[in-house]
Amino acid sequence: MSNNNIVIREITLADNIQIAKVIRDVLIEFGVPKVGTAYADASLDCMAETYAKEKSVYFVVTNKGQVIGGAGIAPLDHGEGNICELQKMYFLPEARGLGLGIEMMHKCLAKAKDFGYNSCYLETMPYMDAAKKLYAKVGFECLKKPMGNTGHYSCHVWMIKTL
Template identity: 65%
Template sequence: MSTPIIRPIEKKDNQEIAEVIRTVLIEHGVPKVGTAYADKALDCMYETYDKERAIYMVVEEDGRLIGGAGIAQLDNYDGNVCELQKMYYLAEARGRGIGSQMMQQCLEKAKKFGFEKCYLETMPYMKAAQKLYERVGFSYIDGPMGDTGHFSCPVHMLKDL
């Protein structure tokens, strides 16, 4: 196994990263409605993040994608808050520190883009992910911010940047 490479998404990655994300969501039994599974953006991730103050990073290992995560303005929210979006990794990528590295890169980008806070939504049973979020300074909040359309994601967290 070679060393994983974290890099910005390219247009050629669209289909592969959509498959990675859907594979992880199905593995975790995430509802297909009201979660990232139903997002139109999944099939055009490069185009979705090809805008100001947004980036999606992928993790490539041995010529294939094993995960990714992104930062963008929180949808339907007026404040200077970004959202950590679509952070998913195949089973082979987990427990290797890749998520921590990706999280640091995303949060650095968010600061560089000038955001004041970073928000995220997740599922209650995604405990390993929540531990990672807490380790880097995210705290639980009582309800959703903005309107991401992810009404099936009941866990909300926020971090000052």
Template identity: 65%
Template sequence: MGKDTIVIREIEQKDDPKIAKAIRSVLIEMGVPKVGTAYEDLSLDCMTETYNKPKAKYFVLASGSEILGGAGIAPLENYSGNVCELQKMYFMPSIRGKGFGLKMMTRCLDFAKSVGYQHCYLETMPYMDDARKLYKKVGFEFIDKPMGDTGHYSCTVWMLKTL
């Protein structure tokens, strides 16, 4: 698998079980609780359907038929402002540290801007140091409390970026 054979593309129905497996695998690897996080989201098993709505899109990192990670943008749940959420951004160990996180973030944030969002919110875990460094690098700033109600009460780090 060469770096040049890996592409970022919109999710397709055939990707649903592969991205669900990849995300759950990374969450287990990272020691993320199975409750109060993306691990228990019903949407993990039907990502194409979940992101098939206005102002939402999910992208996968693919090498042929293999799904190596993904990330999405959707309206922030239970929030009335013009804010989206960066959701379910996870990558398999084999592709971390190769610049794909920045490429994926750029793709997601470009989409968010193109559909008119003013801010992008995200939730993460305090020990996901590399992820937090990337988020800061692209302009996310820490905030004191969660926004909306995503149901991810185990995530205790909240960040926001003006688009």
């Protein structure tokens, strides 16, 4: 796949169906439980509306107009302090290994700083090794317990980064 046709942009209503399918397909690929993870989130089918809220943004990655990945920033639900959460960062196999993950991380974290957040929190699965390496590479550190109330009780790796 050529990087010439790849675009990272903010989500639109027209992207809702595609990004929901991307996220569900990746979660199924990795054997993630359908309960207690992003798979069951009510927001998955209305991502553009969900991230249209204050201090929130979601970016999609497209290739020739087809959504192949995405990631977003939103306030951490029931979090203490000025903390955002990196949410729903998933890429289809054809989007992996192209540097899009690091590019997306930088874009999301820059936006989090613009919004005035002090820290960024995330949750992932223990066996998502590539994701954990990427998060560590940009400065996320592991926590011993979860923060806030994301509803993702099946995610057992919690990380945070000071912005």
